[in-house]
Amino acid sequence: MDSTKTKPGSDALDSKTGLVRELGLGDGIALVVGTVIGSGIYLVPGPIAGQLHSLSEVLLVWAVGGLLSLSGALSLGELGSMYPGAGGLYVYLRHAFGRPVAFLYGWGLLSMIQTGSIATLAVGFSLYLSRLFPLSQGGQKVTAIVCILLLTGVNCLGLRQGKLVQNVSTVSKLAGLALLFLLLTWRGHIHLLRSSLSATISLSLHSLVPFGTALIAVLWAYEGWHAVSFTAGEFRSPKRDLPKSLFLGTAICVGTYLLLNIAYYSVLTPIEIRGTDHAAATAVQAAYGAGTTVLISILILTSILGAMNGLVLTGPRVYYAMARDGIFFRHLGQTSRRFHTPVLAIVIQGVWASLLTLVGTFQQLFTYVIFTAWIFYGLTVASVIVLRIRRPDLERSFRVPLYPWLPILFLIAALGISVSTIVSDPVHAWVGIAMILIGAPLYLFFRVIQSPAETSS
Numbered sequence: 001m002d003s004t005k006t007k008p009g010s011d012a013l014d015s016k017t018g019l020v021r022e023l024g025l026g027d028g029i030a031l032v033v034g035t036v037i038g039s040g041i042y043l044v045p046g047p048i049a050g051q052l053h054s055l056s057e058v059l060l061v062w063a064v065g066g067l068l069s070l071s072g073a074l075s076l077g078e079l080g081s082m083y084p085g086a087g088g089l090y091v092y093l094r095h096a097f098g099r100p101v102a103f104l105y106g107w108g109l110l111s112m113i114q115t116g117s118i119a120t121l122a123v124g125f126s127l128y129l130s131r132l133f134p135l136s137q138g139g140q141k142v143t144a145i146v147c148i149l150l151l152t153g154v155n156c157l158g159l160r161q162g163k164l165v166q167n168v169s170t171v172s173k174l175a176g177l178a179l180l181f182l183l184l185t186w187r188g189h190i191h192l193l194r195s196s197l198s199a200t201i202s203l204s205l206h207s208l209v210p211f212g213t214a215l216i217a218v219l220w221a222y223e224g225w226h227a228v229s230f231t232a233g234e235f236r237s238p239k240r241d242l243p244k245s246l247f248l249g250t251a252i253c254v255g256t257y258l259l260l261n262i263a264y265y266s267v268l269t270p271i272e273i274r275g276t277d278h279a280a281a282t283a284v285q286a287a288y289g290a291g292t293t294v295l296i297s298i299l300i301l302t303s304i305l306g307a308m309n310g311l312v313l314t315g316p317r318v319y320y321a322m323a324r325d326g327i328f329f330r331h332l333g334q335t336s337r338r339f340h341t342p343v344l345a346i347v348i349q350g351v352w353a354s355l356l357t358l359v360g361t362f363q364q365l366f367t368y369v370i371f372t373a374w375i376f377y378g379l380t381v382a383s384v385i386v387l388r389i390r391r392p393d394l395e396r397s398f399r400v401p402l403y404p405w406l407p408i409l410f411l412i413a414a415l416g417i418s419v420s421t422i423v424s425d426p427v428h429a430w431v432g433i434a435m436i437l438i439g440a441p442l443y444l445f446f447r448v449i450q451s452p453a454e455t456s457s
Contacts, residue, residue: 012236017324018335019086020159023234025241025248027163031228032073032249034170035310037177039124040221041260042300045279047217051210055196055265061211062261065218066254068413069225071406073250075381076229077243081398082387084238087321088229088314089380096383096390099327100443105376106322107439112432113373114315115349117223118308119356122148125304131297145354147305151312152350158339159234162313169306176299177256180280181263187287188266196265216417220370221257224307225250226377230314233321243398316345327446371421372432378414381407 012021023031045058052058079092090109094102109115122144130140155162228245232238264279267287276282281296316332320342323333332345384400384407400406422429 013340017086017233018337018340019234020340021234021236022159023163023231023241024236025244027167028228028231028235028241028245029249029252030163030167030170031231031310031314032225032245033174033252034166034306035224035227035314036222036250036253036307037173037256038121038221038224038304038307039128039300040217040223041177041257042280042296042303043277044217044221045261045264046273046276046282048214049270049274049279051214053270055193055261055270057211058214058261058265059258061214061218062257063254065215065222066250066257068219068410069222070247070250070254071410072377072381073225073246074243074400075384075407075410076226077246077398078384078396078400079380079387080229080232080242080246081239081396082391082394084232084235084242085321086230086233086317086324088232088318089226089376090230090318090321092229092380092383093376094325096386097379099325099447100440101379103322103327103443103446104436104439105379106318106328107442108372108376108436109315109318110349110352111438112435113376114311114318115353115356117373118148118311118315118349118353119144121304121308121311122353122357125301125308128297128300128304132294132301141357144357147308148312148350148354148357151305151309152346155309155313155316156336156339156341156343156346158341159313162309162341165309166306166313169302169309173299173303173306174252174256176302177260180284180296180299181259184263184267184283184287188263190266192269193262193266196270212416212420215413216370216420219374219413219417222250222253223370223373224310225253226380227310227314230317233317239397312346312350315349316342319345319349327443371418371425371429372436374414374417375436378411378418381410381414 013019048058048061052061076088076092080088083091083095085091090102090106093105123140125147126135126140126143129135129143135143151165154165225246228249229242232242235241260280264273264283267283268279272282272286273279278296280300281293284292284296319328319332320335321333322328323330323345332342332348334344335341336343385404387394388403
């Protein structure tokens with residue numbers, strides 16, 4: 001049972017944690033959709049078309065990426081129904097593999113995964129803003145940092161403020177994407193879709209290499225579906241609404257991505273999409289002229305802003321949970337008496353993410369994030385199998401369908417992504433591993449100087 005029961009719409013201060021339980025199903029879905037849909041769907045269709053030569057194959061790779069993401073989301077739904085406290089993946093890893101592995105994830109999240117994702121989005125935000133308002137390279141860096149710090153400040157002021165930004169930005173981006181779909185299909189040509197779909201799907205061994213390369217780009221566009229689990233301790237009914245939020249939010253993203261690809265291919269040929277890194281802008285320009293591309297820039301900026309806010313809001317709940325367990329700086333486990341948020345954890349995340357915008361390029365940050373994140377995604381989904389074996393008696397209000405095949409499918413994908421990144425970009429991959437391993441001596445340090453202040457369930 002949830003530790004705090006409330007009437008719908010009311011605030012409930014959890015006296016044990018200091019957090020406010022005021023997230024509902026709609027808020028959870030907005031966190032998933034708003035965090036996942038950033039800039040990927042506007043940028044990666046071109047590189048994907050460079051690997052796959054028909055719309056049939058393109059839709060297949062987006063569907064496979066969606067299936068993998070849904071598999072991960074459903075797995076987290078089961079874990080969240082078992083352990084509905086703040087911290088999400090950190091908590092699940094702690095129960096399945098112990099505190100050291102969980103700490104390495106939390107450390108990786110702060111040092112690179114979450115903060116690197118925020119920095120990557122901030123850099124992308126400044127790049128697109130410079131298309132509307134000319135900015136020097138230094139001006140772009142300043143813009144990225146200011147954007148991070150503004151969202152950091154908003155989320156320090158309370159969960160209500162943070163979720164308001166998230167809900168508004170998510171509704172705005174979905175409305176904008178719906179309008180984009182309608183505009184493109186209105187000017188689209190059915191014969192373009194028919195010709196793009198007519199090509200057969202190649203299932204040869206030779207075709208698996210480009211398909212795998214395209215899949216990595218697709219999974220980047222799906223990145224962020226897990227973040228809502230970090231806020232489980234602030235749901236009014238986490239055991240009920242967290243699994244639903246994960247599934248419904250991810251499903252909305254899958255449907256949105258499939259429809260937008262159909263819209264792109266209704267106005268552009270595969271060759272035209274293959275030749276651009278800005279598929280959405282190119283499609284709108286082809287359908288309505290160059291003057292309308294400013295609308296795409298505004299839509300992308302809105303999408304990036306919402307994704308950034310989702311990450312800024314959710315990540316600090318992990319550092320908070322680590323501190324409450326006595327294996328991180330204890331002050332990070334405290335909440336503001338006025339705003340009931342882990343203010344110090346939010347601020348530290350924002351400052352470090354701002355610094356990362358200064359030390360890495362967009363491509364470097366992207367590689368670090370994807371590689372290190374998928375190592376722990378794989379371990380988290382493996383937790384479902386581990387806990388089914390070790391804790392079969394534990395109450396589960398939600399269970400992964402098609403167990404164990406969906407978790408196994410996800411594990412295979414996670415292993416493939418990790419191996420392919422090491423092979424294709426070993427320098428950045430090993431830097432990512434090194435950043436995680438730095439956490440090992442830090443864990444020993446905290447275990448020696450601190451005893452757990454509180455063990456969360």
